Amino acid sequence: MRILTDVNIDWLRWRWHALVLSWVIILAGTGLVATRGLPLGIDFSGGTNVVVRFEQPVTVEQVRGALEAIPGDKTIQQYGAPANREMLIKLPLSLEAQDGIALEKTATEVVTRLQSANVGKLEVQSTEVVGPVIGNDLQRKGIYATVASLLGIMLYIAFRFRLSFGIGAMVASIHDVLITMAMLVFFGYELSLNVVAAILTLVGYGVNDQIVIFDRVRENLRANRREPISAIINRSVNQTLPRTVITAGTTFLSVLSLYLFGGEVLEPFAFAMLVGIVTSTYSTVFIASAIAVLLSQGKSRAGSAAPTSETGARPARKGRARAS
Amino acid sequence: MSVRTKLLIILGVIGLSIWGFYPPDQKINLGLDLKGGVHLVLRVHTDDALRLETELTAERLRAALTAAAVTVGNVAAASPTEIRVEGVQNDQAYRAAATDIETNFSRSSGAGSYTYTMKPNIVNQLREEAVNQALQTIERRVNELGVAEPIVARHGGADQILVQLPGVTEVDRAKEIIRSTALLELKLVEQGPFPTKEAAAQAYTNNLPPDLEVIPGRDEGQGGSTPATVFYVVKKVAAVAGRDLRSAQQSLDEFNQSAVQFTLKQDAAVRFGTFTQASIGRRLAIVLDDRVMSAPTIQARIADSGQITGITREEMQDLVITLKSGALPASLTYLEERTVGPSLGADSIRAGVTAAIGGLLLVLVFMLFYYRLAGLNAITSIVVNLLLLLGALGYFGATMTLPGFAGFILTIGIGVDSNVLIFERIKEELAAGKGVRAAVNAGFDRVWWTIVDTHIASLIAAMFLFNFGTGPIRGFATTLAIGLAANVFTAIFVSRTMFEIFLTRRRAAALSI
Numbered sequence: 001m002r003i004l005t006d007v008n009i010d011w012l013r014w015r016w017h018a019l020v021l022s023w024v025i026i027l028a029g030t031g032l033v034a035t036r037g038l039p040l041g042i043d044f045s046g047g048t049n050v051v052v053r054f055e056q057p058v059t060v061e062q063v064r065g066a067l068e069a070i071p072g073d074k075t076i077q078q079y080g081a082p083a084n085r086e087m088l089i090k091l092p093l094s095l096e097a098q099d100g101i102a103l104e105k106t107a108t109e110v111v112t113r114l115q116s117a118n119v120g121k122l123e124v125q126s127t128e129v130v131g132p133v134i135g136n137d138l139q140r141k142g143i144y145a146t147v148a149s150l151l152g153i154m155l156y157i158a159f160r161f162r163l164s165f166g167i168g169a170m171v172a173s174i175h176d177v178l179i180t181m182a183m184l185v186f187f188g189y190e191l192s193l194n195v196v197a198a199i200l201t202l203v204g205y206g207v208n209d210q211i212v213i214f215d216r217v218r219e220n221l222r223a224n225r226r227e228p229i230s231a232i233i234n235r236s237v238n239q240t241l242p243r244t245v246i247t248a249g250t251t252f253l254s255v256l257s258l259y260l261f262g263g264e265v266l267e268p269f270a271f272a273m274l275v276g277i278v279t280s281t282y283s284t285v286f287i288a289s290a291i292a293v294l295l296s297q298g299k300s301r302a303g304s305a306a307p308t309s310e311t312g313a314r315p316a317r318k319g320r321a322r323a324s
Numbered sequence: 325m326s327v328r329t330k331l332l333i334i335l336g337v338i339g340l341s342i343w344g345f346y347p348p349d350q351k352i353n354l355g356l357d358l359k360g361g362v363h364l365v366l367r368v369h370t371d372d373a374l375r376l377e378t379e380l381t382a383e384r385l386r387a388a389l390t391a392a393a394v395t396v397g398n399v400a401a402a403s404p405t406e407i408r409v410e411g412v413q414n415d416q417a418y419r420a421a422a423t424d425i426e427t428n429f430s431r432s433s434g435a436g437s438y439t440y441t442m443k444p445n446i447v448n449q450l451r452e453e454a455v456n457q458a459l460q461t462i463e464r465r466v467n468e469l470g471v472a473e474p475i476v477a478r479h480g481g482a483d484q485i486l487v488q489l490p491g492v493t494e495v496d497r498a499k500e501i502i503r504s505t506a507l508l509e510l511k512l513v514e515q516g517p518f519p520t521k522e523a524a525a526q527a528y529t530n531n532l533p534p535d536l537e538v539i540p541g542r543d544e545g546q547g548g549s550t551p552a553t554v555f556y557v558v559k560k561v562a563a564v565a566g567r568d569l570r571s572a573q574q575s576l577d578e579f580n581q582s583a584v585q586f587t588l589k590q591d592a593a594v595r596f597g598t599f600t601q602a603s604i605g606r607r608l609a610i611v612l613d614d615r616v617m618s619a620p621t622i623q624a625r626i627a628d629s630g631q632i633t634g635i636t637r638e639e640m641q642d643l644v645i646t647l648k649s650g651a652l653p654a655s656l657t658y659l660e661e662r663t664v665g666p667s668l669g670a671d672s673i674r675a676g677v678t679a680a681i682g683g684l685l686l687v688l689v690f691m692l693f694y695y696r697l698a699g700l701n702a703i704t705s706i707v708v709n710l711l712l713l714l715g716a717l718g719y720f721g722a723t724m725t726l727p728g729f730a731g732f733i734l735t736i737g738i739g740v741d742s743n744v745l746i747f748e749r750i751k752e753e754l755a756a757g758k759g760v761r762a763a764v765n766a767g768f769d770r771v772w773w774t775i776v777d778t779h780i781a782s783l784i785a786a787m788f789l790f791n792f793g794t795g796p797i798r799g800f801a802t803t804l805a806i807g808l809a810a811n812v813f814t815a816i817f818v819s820r821t822m823f824e825i826f827l828t829r830r831r832a833a834a835l836s837i
Contacts, residue, residue, distance in 0.1 A: 002751060051668070107661065108496055125668040127495075129661040134365060137480060138794075145792035152784040160777055194727055197789055197797045201734065201804065204785030208738075208778040212745060215774040243748040250690055250744065251737030254683030258733045261682050263675035265357075269730055 004242045011237050011285055012230055012293060018286035022175055029182020039185065041192035042128055044142070046135035048091040048106040049128040051079055056120035063087050066117030070109060080264045086125060093132060142196045149203050150174065157207070161214050164295030165288075169210045172288035176206045176280045183275040189268045198272035205251075206280030209244055210288045216240050217292075229296045233289045248281040327828055330821040337813075338708060341715025351718035355725035357796050358673050360666035361490035362498060365659045366462075368483045372654035373454035374447060375404040377428075381440075382407045383561055385425050386535070392421035400534055405442040412436050451483070457653040459485055462502055464649035469498060484659065488795070495663050497642070503656050505613045506646035508569060508586070509562035510596070510630070513607035513619050517541065517554035524555045535560050541609070541616025542634050556616050558609050563599045565651075568592030570628075572647035574640050577633040582640040584632040586647065593628035601625040612643075676729030683733045684710075687740050695747055697836035701822045702743035705814040709739045712810035713803060724803070725796040731803025738782070738808060742815030745771050747837055760835050764823050768816065775815060779808050 042049050060076050067074060067089065075090040091106055107127040114122055150170055158166030177199055184195065216236035217229075224232065237244075252274060259270035345351050356363050378401045385407070386399045396418065397411020407429065412418045413436075422438075425431075429440035442450075455478065462485065463476045471489045479486035492498050514536055518524040524538045532538070537560045543552045568588050575585040588596055600608070600622050609619045610632055618633050635643060687706070691699035713735055717724055750767035758766060783805060790801035 002755075005755070053667075107663075123665060123667065124663070125665045127661070127663045129658070131659040133367065134660040141792045145788040149785040149788040152788065153781050156777075156781060156784060193793065193797055197727060197730075197793060197800055200785050200789045200792070201782075204782035205734070205738075207781040208741060211777045211781060212774055215777070219770075239752070240748075242751075243745055246694070246744045246748070247737075247741040250687050250740040251734075253686040253690060254733050254737045254740075257682035257686055258679045258730060260679070261675060262679040262729065262733075263672060263726075265672065265726055266675075266679070266730060269727065273730075273734075 002242065004245060007238050007241055009238060010234055012234055012290060015286050015290035018282070019290075022179065022283075022287070025182050026175075026178045029178070029185050032182075032185050036185075039188070039190045040139075041190035041195070042090070042130050043193040044135050044139050044191060046093040046130045046132045048089075048110070048130075049126075050089045050107055050110045051125040051127075052087050052089065052111070052114060053123045053125050054085045054087070054120055055122065057085055058087065058119050060087070062117075062119055063089065063114070066114050066119055067110060070106075070113065093135075138193065142193075145200060146177065146196070146203070149200055153203065153207050157211070157214070161218065162292075162296070165210075165214045165217075165292050167295060168288040168291035169207050169214075171291050172210060172280070172283040173203045173206055175283045175287055176202055176276055179279045179283075180272050180276045184268070184272060187271065189271060192268060194266065194269040195272050198269045198276065202273065202276035202280060206276065206283065209248075209281060209284035212240050212243060213237055213284060213289065214292070230293045233293055237285055237289055244281060244284065248277055252277050327821065327824050330817070331825070334708070334818055334821060338711055341711040344715030345718035348714070348718070352714070353717075353721055353723045354669075354673075355723045355728070355795050355799050356488055356490060356662075357664050357726045358669045358676075358724065359490055360493075360664045360669040361488065362492045362495050363660070363662040363795065364487040364489075364499065364502070365479055365661075366458075366485045366487065366502070366656045367659050368455045368458045368485060368653075369655045369657065370451040370454045370483050371404045373450050374442065375401065376653075377450055378404060378407060378442065379560075381425055381428065383535070385409070385422055388424060389418070389421050392417065394418050394421045398534070402439070405447060407440040409438040409440070410436070412438065454653045455483055455485065458656065461650050461652050462487060465501055465645055468645040468649060469501060471498075485656075491666070493665075495661075499658065499661070501642050501645055503658070504642070504646050505652045505655060506643070506649070507613055507651040508565070508632070508647060509611040510564040511558040511560075511562050511609045511611055512603060513609050514557045514559060516556035516558075517543065517619070518557075519552075519554060521555050524557050527557065532557070539609075539611065539614055539616055541611075541619065556609055556619060558611070558616075562611070563608075564588060564592055564596050568596075569647060569650075572644050574644055575631065577631060581633065582635055582637045584635070584640055584643050584647065586630055586632065588628045588630075590628075597625055597627050672726045676726060676732075680729055680732045680736075683736050687736055691740065691743075695837055697826075698747055698823075701819055702740065702747070704822060705743060705819040706736055706739040708818050709735060709807065709810050709814040712814065713807045716806045716810065717803070722802045722806070723795070723799050725799025727796045727800035728803045731800045731807060734804055735807025735811065738779075739811050739815060741778075742771075742775050742811055743819060745774065746815065746819065750835070750837060754835065754837075761827055763835070764820075764827065768820050772816065775812060779812055782808055 060078070063076050064074070067076070070091065072092050075088075077088050077090075079086040079088040089110055091110070107129050111124055111127075150173055153173070154166040154170040156166075157169045180199060180202060181191075184191070189195065213233075213236050216239055217233055220227075220232045220236055221229070255270055255273045255277065258266060259274060262270055382399050382401045389396060389399070394417045395413060396409055399407065399409050402408040407425070409418075409422075425440060428446045429442055432439050432441070459476060459478065463474075466474045466476055466487065466489065469489075469492075471492055473490055475486065475488040477486050478484070487502060489498055515527055516524060518527065521538055521540075525532060528536075536557055538555050538557055540553050541556050543554045568591075570587045570589045572584055572586045575583050577583040604622050604624065607619045607621050609616045610630065611617070612632060617635070632643065684706070688699075688703050691702045693699070695702065710732065713732065716722070746767050749771050750763050753763035753766045754760070786801050786805040786808065790798055790805070793801060
């Protein structure tokens with residue numbers, strides 16, 4: 001069985017439409033972040049999270065009532081399926097936590113207050129208390145790791161292919177990261193350690209599609225030296241299209257399983273990956289190739305006017321000249 | 325290499341992998357998020373250690389000046405790393421007396437005054453020592469607690485310590501034991517007790533001599549469950565301190581109440597003997613973590629043992645643990661605390677395994693449907709890939725975490741990716757009119773570098789991810805990286821061997837792909 005064979009779509013023609021669409025999503029995401037702030041999870045913002053499983057069904061109001069005496073802006077919500085009878089209680093970073101005193105008390109206080117309230121038996125599933133030092137540290141490290149892997153991959157592609165491909169890949173990856181983050185914000189997910197892990201993985205994964213296409217571009221370039229690079233890139237995208245679609249599809253399927261069955265903790269990770277898989281396929285076709293063309297065009301025009309400095313170009317010309 | 329040799333290699337690798345992880349409950353290390361336990365990050369306040377050193381040095385300087393009969397206005401620690409000497413009258417005599425201090429401090433002089441600042445290399449050395457000492461002390465305490473396979477290690481920033489206690493549920497007790505300074509000091513009481521701090525200061529007309537200090541303590545005179553706090557004026561320098569302690573054990577005091585009996589090391593015992601001989605009739609404060617526990621009157625010369633009284637039964641047990649393990653060189657605060665209950669860990673494992681198997685099945689169905697027989701080929705290589713991943717996890721003792729399951733699922737995804745890449749290429753070559761064997765060969769040869777490039781790009785990201793992440797994320801980066809490496813082997817070697825077996829068995833004119 002084969003799908004999508006002999007397609008001949010002029011992908012590059014659509015690049016401006018694609019660019020507008022991407023910008024709309026990114027700007028909408030940025031706008032939302034600007035008005036509501038970037039929703040940071042406990043790993044980065046610091047604070048206290050307690051997940052409790054109750055023996056009897058309990059309402060959010062009951063839990064809120066039991067914790068009335070604890071100051072600060074509490075968030076109490078159902079955690080996972082209602083049948084689990086689990087509640088997530090979030091407390092912000094208290095002022096005293098700045099010098100590390102309250103850090104030791106908050107989680108314990110939540111649990112003892114719930115135990116003494118009339119809400120039935122309960123079991124503490126997990127507690128997380130993160131102080132400001134760790135939060136800031138992780139923020140810094142997360143940004144550093146993302147930037148470093150973007151640059152690392154760009155350098156690798158520039159080394160294996162051309163600088164223009166490397167830049168194309170990096171811009172596409174940045175695009176994927178931004179779109180994924182915008183989608184996370186739209187769907188109300190918080191930025192957690194796991195989400196950053198998903199974003200970093202996407203940076204590595206998204207490049208796969210690009211490498212496959214760039215490889216094909218290189219192969220086609222060797223075979224047809226005279227064809228303009230935009231035509232070659234278009235053809236390469238079309239030739240590898242079945243593979244691009246199928247692999248995105250299969251990876252999507254396996255991550256979908258993670259999204260459905262992987263549990264509450266991994267759900268944001270899986271969501272980010274799902275969005276990223278779709279986005280990176282799209283950006284490979286429209287963005288990475290378009291930028292590679294833009295940056296290569298000057299070069300290839302120069303190449304057709306005068307012998308290129310690339311090794312191997314000269315002997316080939318000589319060979320052809322002799323044959324004719 | 326013949327097909328038979330290749331097949332033997334593959335079977336050997338599968339065998340080794342299974343040996344590497346079987347039985348999984350013994351050979352696969354589970355992270356805290358899967359087996360439950362406490363994860364703590366502490367910060368060592370290394371300034372405390374500096375302050376202690378500076379105060380001791382100031383004290384020694386004072387003693388040296390007294391011995392040389394040099395009078396100065398005031399010698400005091402101005403900050404954790406600074407000593408100020410004021411009112412120096414005879415400069416020459418002062419300089420001659422104060423030479424020792426300059427080994428660790430650098431001097432700058434003003435009008436009739438000197439400021440000593442601790443040398444930067446000494447500051448670094450002391451900070452480093454404080455963190456290492458704290459680490460060792462915490463290790464001893466955790467071992468006394470009887471936790472199986474704890475982790476106590478330096479963490480992130482220079483002054484951070486990571487403590488992981490698998491299976492521990494008494495979080496608060498563990499935290500208190502780790503954190504309590506457990507600094508035992510025996511100090512001579514000058515005056516007191518006073519009912520308030522102000523009253524204590526009043527006794528010296530608000531001008532406390534620099535070698536004395538006021539510390540709170542329990543009012544022994546009154547019974548009751550919560551005795552009032554009183555204040556003692558004691559000598560700053562301890563006659564005996566925590567490091568002179570030889571052992572500590574649980575005991576009972578004269579009223580049959582819980583107490584902790586301690587004995588001193590030999591050289592300290594000699595010092596303590598002379599000291600108590602000279603101070604008969606005076607009161608001795610037994611100070612634990614800057615709080616007077618009791619202040620008995622010295623009746624006779626005491627050689628090597630003493631008792632800490634006025635504690636509850638639970639406090640007694642924990643105090644023995646902390647005293648035995650030695651005092652912490654500096655105070656600690658908690659920066660991060662994460663606990664996972666045992667039932668949550670089990671739930672997570674179930675969810676992770678379900679998701680991995682679900683992902684595998686979805687992909688399996690698709691591959692068989694789309695690639696027919698060749699799909700079988702891809703499935704074999706993905707399953708071998710997962711076995712290799714498990715084997716490597718067991719063999720290297722890497723830690724499996726909840727996000728690690730995501731690594732497994734992505735390994736499935738990436739494994740399929742490589743196979744699809746190869747298969748699509750073979751289809752293209754077939755469509756271009758190549759023979760079956762030539763198409764298979766071309767398919768594998770053409771994509772080799774593509775696969776290497778894609779995997780290296782993903783490995784670059786995994787590497788930075790490992791560097792960035794804490795425990796659970798590291799588990800993900802590890803499984804992802806191993807999965808990627810294993811995939812190069814399975815997608816190329818295993819899958820190709822399968823094709824070759826197929827091609828030698830039959831004179832295939834067509835390929836089911």
